[in-house]
Amino acid sequence: MTFLGIDLGTSGLRVLLVDGDGTPIGAIERHYNATHPHSGWSEQDPADWIAGLEAAIDEMRATYPTFADLRGIGVAGHMHGATLLDASGAVLRPCILWNDSRSYAEAAHLDASEGVRALSGNIVFPGFTAPKLEWVRKHEPEIFSKVAKVLLPAAYLNYYLTGDYVADMSDSAGTSWLDVGGRSWSPRLLEASHMRADQMPRLVEGSEAAGELRTELAARWGIAGPVTVAGGAGDNAAAACGIGALDEGQGFVSLGTSGVLLAARDGYRPAPETAVHTFCHALPGRWYQMGVMLSATDSLNWLARIAGKRPSELTGALGDTLLPPSSVRFLPYLSGERTPHNDAEIRGAFTGLSTGTTLEELTRAVLEGVAFGLRDSFDALQATDAKMESLIAIGGGSASRYWLRVIATALDIPLRLPASGEFGAALGAARLGMIAAFDGPPENVILPPEIKEEILPNQSCSVAFSDAYAAFRDAYPGLKAIQ
Structure with a gap:
């Protein structure tokens, strides 16, 4: 038997096939684009997600014969996106994505509403789902009047797979409609943004069965047995x-x-005043907290586009030895910022430029600026008493050892690198599919990876990085932390 993990990302979709022991068999990717009709807007056509999924499944079937033994599917998706459906299940407009900041005024109004933070456990950020619907209500009233269901991106794939409107707790916690402590839709939160309970999908835990793969899909994919989603x-x-x-x-x-800097928690301890996110975990009775910065590798990608180089060329030119902080400073707020500033309008900047500034110095400044943005989240998480003695490093940017040395030193914490190439959201989704299909103990399936390397803080540079972080915090008078 095999299981499929689907990771619906902002720039592409990844499907991972694993065997009955959770060992990866193979993965396929498909890519698509977001559109930006206006400054601060970010949208995607859900039809592109379906086209990407079907193309990936076609290649998966042709490449891995054991796909026919599929028994479970799990979907992971980028959070907060507003996919609006009419009464027939048709998409009404492009999905408004997590990094869209148009609804900052609506977010501020909701955030100031009585009881919203207490029930949701979070600040209402412009990227969250509820303020997006308030924006649609004000600026696209004809569309708003037709909204029968609001689905997050992963829930939209669940709908495509099962034919049912169903969403999990962890994803729904980022809508500002969920009572995150009680793990249920909140009538008060829905009322605050002019929404109704019947417009929400059915809620399940991430490791629970949401439904079965539609018969017509199973037949088209060449699968005989029932498949749990x-x-x-x-x-x-x-x-x-x-x-x-x-x-x-x-x-x-x-x-x-x-x-993202994420810490698992053994209970529900919201601290919205810190701009830390407190969300349900994918398993019952568990939560997690995280700090989020909106432009991490996006900052490096932006510099690479301007320089006409690949990001790996920029980081590769720095070598392996950690250098003291650059005299150039970079503020990594190209799309606004969440933790801890909660400022959708803040933008990035270089300071300390001179006629002698080199591309290598700009690259170092970008890597350091992102590291200092993560330090903001690290400090905010520590203020909630989250315990972090080391962190596993994942994501595309973790391929740069130099960048990891910068982050380890800026945070003064060891970073651990998994030995396997499969350890991210697609594997986590496949594991949830395994648990849902056979209802086994999650702790037997969700295990830590083998660690191949540990990046330690560079103690000889720690004072210099601490001073540079203090200067980073003072570099732009518009910066403000939530107090």
Whole structure:
């Protein structure tokens, strides 16, 4: 028997096939684009997700014969996206993505509403789902009047797979409609943004069965037996399942499009005043907290595009030995920022430029600026008493050892690198599919990876990086932490 993990990302979709022991068999990827009709807007056509999935499945079937033995599927998806459906299940408009900041005014209004933070456990960020619907209500009233269901991206794939409107707790925790402590839709939160309970999908835990693969899909994919579709997870909760971060003291730092610092928690301890996110984990009775910066590898990709080089060329030119912080400073707020500033309008900047500034110095400044942004999240998480003695490093940016040395030194914490190439959200989603299909103990399936390398903080540079971080915090007068 085999199991499939689907990781619906911002720039592409990845499907991972694993065997009955959870060992990866093979993976296929398909890519698509987001559109940006106006400054601060970010949208995607859900039809591109389906086209990418079907193309990946076609290649998977042709490449891996054991795909025919499929018994379980789990879906992980980028969080907060608003996919609006009418009464027939048709998509009404492009999905408004997590990194879309148009609804900052609506977010501020909801955040100031009585009881919203207390029930949701979080600040209402512009990227969350509820303020997006308020924006649609104000600016696209004809579309808003037709909304029968609002689905997150992963829930939309669940709908495609099962024919049912169903979402998991971890993903739904980022909507500002969920009572995160009670793990249920909140009538008060829905009312605050002019939404109704019947517009919400049915809720399940990420490791529970959400339904079965539709008969017509199973036939087209060449699968004879029933296939259980798990509730799935938001991308970061799924990544935590992929690296075995379930308990207090376990966590990771992810260098993807966004930068994430996540800590598993042994209970529900919201601290919205810190701008830390407190969400349900993918398993019952568990939660996690994380700090999020909106432009991590996106900052490096931006510099690479301007320089006409690949990101790996920029980082490769720095060598292996950690250098003291650059005299150039970079503020990594190209798309605004969440933790701890909660500022959708803040933007990035270089300071300290001179006629002698080189591309290598700009690269170092970008890597350091992202590391200092993660340090903001690290400090905010520590303020909630989250325990972090080491972190597993994942995401595309973790391929740069130099960048990892910068981050380890800036955070003063060891970073651990998994030995296997499969340990992220797709593996976590596949593991949830395994648990849902056979209802076994999650702890027997969600295990930490073998660690191949540990990146230690460079003590000889620690004072210089600490001073540079202090200067980073003072570099732009518009910066403000939530107090």
